[in-house]
Each structure stands twice: as structure tokens, then as C-alpha cells.
Amino acid sequence: MFGLLLFVPVAVAAWKFYQFARHPKDAPLRSVTLCLVTAVASYPLAMPATSKVSLIADHGTAKLAQNVLLLGTAYFLLCFYLYSADERAGGRRARREAGVVLVVAALLIADAATVPHDVFIGSFSTADMTIPQVAVFYGLAGAYPTYAMTVAGRWTRLCARQSSRPHSTGLWMAAVGMLAMAAACLVRAVMVLIRWAGGTVSHQLMAVVAFCLAVAILLFVVGITYPAVRTRITSARLWLRHRRDYRRLAPLWQLLAEAYPDNILKPSSDDPRETRRARGTHRRYYRRIVECRDGLVDISPYLVGQEDEGALLDFAPDELADRLRHAVEQVGQGASVPRRVIPLALSHGADQDSDVRQLVAVSEALSSSHSQSS
Template identity: 25%
Template sequence: MKDLLHPISLVIATLGFLCLLRDVPARRRDPASMALAAVFLLSGLSFLFSITPMWQYLDRALGTVNLSVPLAQGCVVALLACQQVVLTYWSSPPDVARGRARVWLGAGLAVIAGLFALFTQLTPSAPRPIDFTLYYAHDNAYAAYLTLYVTAYTLGELFLARACWRLARRSDRRSVSVGLRVVALGATITLGYSAVRIGNVIAGAFGGSLDQWESFAWTCGDVGAMLTLIGWLVPTISDQAQGVQYRVNQHRSYHCLRPLWLVFHREAPEIALPIDRVDPAQRRRFRGITIKLYRRAVEIRDGRFVIRQHLDAGVRENSEAHHRTRGLHGDELNAAVTADQIIAGITARAEGVRPDSDQLTDFADANRQTSRPMDDIGALLAVARHLPDPARAHQPERASA
């Protein structure tokens, strides 16, 4: 059972670590993010060390049989401590969290040191990658070893489940709340592994054995660990999915703004921001979609400024009347009117026509409120959607001067 479930858990831990690794450079000063990445790395190592082929390889390479046991279980203790560090930083002020994190990490190191000290007291006669616990169940040194490990493991999972349930109720982010509940569920399931291991210690003291419960123990341990890892990944995957969606929207917006940009560029090519004088080392930044979209929006705004002095109030009035008959109102009406104003203003500029001062007006969407960068892009996209095809568009009449 162990060699069936551990590779699956290893794959999940590896994928999770790689997923988190993408954000590590940007969040290297965030202790919670670094601790969470450590959770996945340590989890993967614990499963890797316990798989029979790796167990046998370490026995040969290190010259100490069954050393995979303290290595794997030391990783488990370390990841339990790192999980508490994550929750501590998520639920406490940084100054308080820093002190508590040191306590958790110190306790984890103390347990790991105790495990290795007790492991040296064992007298392993042969590699036992499958039945290690059952083989040493009657050994007093191993009973102490197992008692220390199971106590730390059980307390760690209990603290984890309790803290996750509490923090999940307080979280305003749905992805975090759902993820923490999944972590809590996984931690609860792993208690089945703890129960069997505690039973091993008790049964060994009385000369008994729980060999028939080994598959149940490994199932609870691995399924619980899988759910825990998946739960920790939920907020990260949600954030990265939103990031991907944001990038896709930026690319879509960039291309959808092209017709509007071309309208201005054909009349006023000077609006294009030159980048040929940019330092070559910085030029790569200008190829990113965020900068390209920002440049396009700035150039369109510059184009609007160029034709602003050619906006005729009569065009605006006629356009508003036309689009009201189509049922448009609010921001959508203003965007449609602005699109007509742009076409008429460019035509007027090309013909050298300017309205009298009493007929001069502003764009219909000039007062639209935009609190975020993408709100401004949205306002320009609304205008672009209503931009008529110059070859067949309805052209509002300019009021006579």
C-alpha cells in the first residue's frame, strides 16, 4: 500500500512545489510563502525517502540501513512546523508571528534531534522498507522513538486542524477559506495513521501486533497528506488563475484597442511613443503586455487631446439623439457618442475646421469615473466597441458655425 500511494503523493507534492516556485522570487521576503514552499518540498522528500527503491538506494549509498525512517519522518516533523509558521503569519501581526514561528521551528528541530538520537539506539539487522514498524514493534528503543514521533505528529495535526477551521471562518477570501477547510479535513484523516501507530506502541508492550491495520494506517496517512497539500494549493491556484485571466484580458484589450488607436495614428502619427532611444537593457520591459497596453492607452489619450479642439457641440447633440433612439443610456451612451465625436473630430481636423468657441465641447465620456488602471482601459474599450467603420458608418452632421 505504501509503495502504491507514496508515488501519487510525491507527484502532488512536486507539482505543488513547482507551482509555488513560480512565485518565490516575487515573494522571497514573505515568510509565509517561503514556509509554504518548504511544506511542499519537505512533503515530497518524505514520500521520496519512504519509497522502497529510494530506501534501498540510501541504504547502499549511506552505509546505514533504514536511515530513510528518520530522514522521512524528520521531514514530516519539519513540514508540520512549517505549516504552523504559515498559519501564524496568516493570523498574527508580523512581530508576534516572528516570535511564534521561532518557537514552532525550534520545537520541530528538537523533535528531529530526538528522533535521530533514538534511531542510533536501534540495532537494525537488515533493510525493512515494507515492515519496519512491525519488525521493531517490540524494541524498547523503537517504542520510545515511535512514541516521540507519533506524539509530535498527532499534536501537529490536531493543532493544524483546529487552527485551519478557526482561520477559515475568519477569512474573507473564499479560496483561502475553502483551502483551509480542505487542509483541516486532511489533517483530521491523518489521525487514523496516528491511532494505528499509537496502537503499535501499546500492542508491542503487551506482546501483540496490529499488522492487519498497516494498510489502513498508510491509507489514512497518504490520503490525509494529499488533501492537506491540495488544500494549501487552492489559494495559490486561485491567485495564479486570476493572474492568467488578467494577462489574457490584457492581451485581448490590447488587440481590441488597435482599431481605435489606428484611427488616431493615421491622423496624428506623432502620438506613437518612440522606444528606439530606450536603453537596450530596459527595452525588454517594453515588450511585456502590461507596458504595451499602458502605452497604447496613453497614445489613445494623446490622440483624443489632439482632436479635442475640433469637437463640435452639434455633433454631440445629434449623436446623443441618434443613440438614445437605439435605447442606449449611461456610460454606454457616452461611449457611443464619444466614438462618433472621434470620427467627426478627426474629419474636422483633416479639413482644418474648428467650431466657434460657443460650439466647442468635450468628449461625452470625459467625466467617467475610473479608479483602477483597467477601469480606464474598460472606458477606452467601450468607445472602441462603438467605433463605426469609416467606410460605411453613420457620420453625425457637424453643426454649422
């Protein structure tokens, strides 16, 4: 279960790192990438004590590293919003926030250095909060993330209200995740005060809070990447549809290319990069549509006589396919037909998809009639 939960943040962080490698000067992207990297690095250590991975956190050094990483997560999250709003002014605010984070991190390190290393061994639930340094460590470690997550969560909520789907969906998920992280840190701070004063908090409650913190981090990661994932899924569906329709248009394209080979479009230059781009699925798809339409325009005068020219647009795909085969034979024999050009296989819709569906219907009719004749 933990491996599945960890896979999503790791995959998202890797994807953002890839994007940042392509656009290294993008300050908001750099901030969100570093935010995800630090969150992923701290994520295994945020699991409750029942997790096998929490054994890593049984060392004081790892505990310190976990909390410093969470400080970095909160800081870089703030930077993302600061740079997104105004890169120049945001840069000045980011430098001031960096100073605060460095001071908090230095205080954590100094605090941990004043007590024996073994007082930090164990989880939050087993730490002895009656030791002042331990109480200060956990209280201080949660203070800045609570502030940063609250501010960022409020900004995200405002953005979500003003955005449309799918961006609003992802923003709401991220806002809930950040506010939940802030709430979990705040609850943990209250627990620290209670235990420092000599009170007790049930281990079950502390385990629930720790698990909620881990889930909140996961929800935040999923939320900020949801629009990009949704866009990728939509792009993949479009790619598959274009690839499928490209193949379905092959019978019509081959017939028209046989009659009018000059209509086949060639790459606009000899540049190898342009040639590679021309081989892309989308370019080949649109090129095939244009070539089919050009061929139909050229062959249209051969399809009808004077008596049925007006009814040509009403022909069924099967009838039009039969006439196309006959017309290609006439073109091959050098027949000359001076009649005007007539539009063919036009759909009743105004969008390109309707037009393509009509071309595909004619192409499939050609393929079906060829199979029957064979």
C-alpha cells in the same frame, strides 16, 4: 496514479522555492518552503505497501530518513505560524521547538542503532512490534507530528473562520489535511500499542491508514497553495482579456494616431528596464486606452454640427465610426473647427470595463466598415 499525485506537491514545492529565492529574508516563506520540501521528500515513502514506490522504504535507512523528514515537515509547519504571528517571539519559540525535534530525531537514530538493521526492513504493516525498539521507533516517530499537526490544524481552522475566499477555502483544505495527518499518526500509535501487546491489526486497515496519510499530505500541500494558484489563474485571465482588448482597439487607435500622432505616449525614461516594463501587456493596454480617449477628445469638435451636438452621446457605434473617418479626413485637410470639446463613446456604466467595451464596439465598427469598403 501515484505519478499524478506526486506531481502536484513537487510542482508546488518548486514554486515556493522560486518565491523564497526571490525573498530570502521572508521567515514565514522560508518555513513553508522547507515544510513543503521535506513533505515532498517523504511523500513517496508514505505510500502503502501496494505501491511500487514503497520498495524504497524496504530499507531501514530509508525508513529512518522518512520519519526524520516528517519530523522536519511538522516542525517547519509550526515555524510558519510562529513567524507569521510575531517574528521575534516566534523565533524564540522556534528555537525551543527545534531542540525538541533534534532530541526526538536523536532518539530515533539511537533506538535504530540498538537493534539489527534488518528489523526495520519492510513497511509499518509488516514490522515486528513485539520488539521493543521497533515499537518505540514507530511510536516516537508519530508523537511529535501528531502534536505539531494538531496545534497547526487548530490555528489554521481559526484563521479560516476569520478569512474570506479564496484564502478561507485554501485554509480549510490545509486544516483538514493537517488534522487528518494528526489523526492518522494517532491511529498508527494505537496500532503500535496493540501489536506491541501481542494483538493483531488487519493489513487492510493499515493500508487504508497509510493511504489516508498520503492523501492528507497532498490535501495539505494543495490547501496552503490554493490562494496563490487561484490568484495566478485570475491574473492569467486578466492578462488574456487585456491582450485581446488591446488588439481589438487597434483600428480605433490607428485611425486616431494618424490624425494626432503627438498623442502617442513614449516611455518616461531611457532606462532599458523601464522600456521593457513599458512593453508589458497591461501597460500597453492602459496606454492604448488613454491614447484613444485623448484622440477622441481632440477630434470631437469635428464630428457634429450645431444642430445634432446634443445627440452625439446617443450615436450607435456604426454611426460614430463613419463620422470618425470623415473627421480624420477633415483633420488631414487642415480644417479648423472651433466648437467645444464633446465627450464621445461614453458608456452608461461607472466602471472602466464598461468604458472599454464602448471603445471596443466603436473600434470593431471601424474594422467592419473598412472590410466592407475594401
